[in-house]
Amino acid sequence: MDNKTHTTLLFSLLFFITHLTNASSKDQCNQNDKKTLLKIKKSLNNPYHLASWDPKSDCCAWNSLECDDATVNRRVISLTIFSAQISGQIPPEVGDLPYLQKLVFRKITNLTGQIPHTITKLKYLRFLRLSWTNLTGPVPEFLSQLMDLDYLNLSFNYFSGSIPSSLSLLPKLSYVDLSRNRLTGTIPESFGSFPGKVPDLFLSHNQLSGSIPKSLGNLNFNRIDFSRNKFIGDASMLFGANKTTFSIDLSRNMFQFDLSRVEIPNTFGILDLNHNGITGSIPVQWAETPFQIFNVSYNRLCGRIPTGGKLQTFDSYAYFHNKCLCGAPLDSCK
Template structure:
């Protein structure tokens, strides 16, 4: 039997071999080389801005700032570039070379310009797309409808123009669509009544949309809908109903004209803003039973008494004023 002393050359060799194996495993590159190459090309396309200081070629890209790898495959699944003025130029085509990407964010980048990069169409695993608070321009591309895993799209606060593509309604998993504060024109697509997700969130405010709200929207189970500050006309009955789940409805600053007294509200409604329209009729008595936390019906053509009840008394004059002949607390008494 061979006994190894602490000073044995054989023991020292085993110790060195163990340390070498441990060191190699501990510091092995986890990031996929193709993903790493794509990220370094993105960094280069943005002129190696200081934002990418941690993106060093000699280090594992799974440890880089704004990058997330899958715990098992170690492929890049998330890329978030946000809140930086030095990142300038167009979205690099190299983003399309990250095939396992699920989350892609370009947020508050005031010097990001140009169109939405066509290479994004290659990202078939994408679930979350956020290109907001930028200066991207052009139209919303039809190719987004081919990314069937998308559940979240935000393209707000941009210079996007043109019509909203009706093809977005083909996205089977989409439950959040934010296209507000841009320069979009035309009508709300009739196909938007085909969205199937429960608790759908739709934000189209601060654009130049016109025409009537599509009746097809009555089929959508909205959680929140904001169509404010456009040029929409006509009725809005399709947004309301006893069985609706929307907790937030904002239709303010449009050209809508409908009889408010015929509206049936859902008890799920907590925030309602319809100010600056041409809405007529009276406020239905049912409103006194709603647990509203925010209400604004000002600057319309409403008449009659404000429904009595403690729940509506919490709102001040500015929630009701500038109507044709609306009366009752907190306005002047009805004669």
């Protein structure tokens, strides 16, 4: 074989390999996933936000989504649509992305309707964030079928009705945010018995009422925010010297308990109890706690504010409008 023939064969082989590589790279995305994504785009009225979703290109290169690391037939594992000018409802076809691990619709004010039941088909879903939208209806019971779910954020919507007790069945749940909705009723008793890790629990800015289930005292929460609801009664069971809690916000409710008897761990960074009916005095031991945020204003507390630690680093706004608290940063005790 002469050099010219050899060179021609080599170029032909290189062209074939390059063509094969290009062809496969254009088609790396699983075709069923691609068809589903195009249905989702159509259901959302072909928004400009999804302009990169061109059927002629590899869907793993499209904006707002992510595929797994396979070299061919890659599956869509993440769909994140954020801050988009989109009107309509969550397309039921999202349930036809069987390998989806992360689903986000966030800051889409014209997204309406309810959470589609088809979401229960997403057996690998770990991260669900539907926030800052106009979604309505109940927080669905069927979310408890998502057994891999670790993160649930439904904040800043218009969900109504009660909190489904079945959420406590999810074995991997570590974060629950239902704040800033229109939820009513009580905290489910079952929330005192999460089977796995104790989740961070954010329920603020709703219309929840009643007493806190005593069973919640059995758990070692890291972060709790029950602020701006209509809760009543005792919440002291949430505290404990042997816990590792970092943050509790119970502000703007109607809680009534004796603060003098409350013990807290030295892990506390944030404590906000303002606007309740809490009585007693601030325990002396609290002076050594490394608070970053602290507020007990608008309660019925009495006695001297403990000295010698962090409590004097907060201004009078953290303490005022109590029955008879005194000492720096308030007026001196008589």
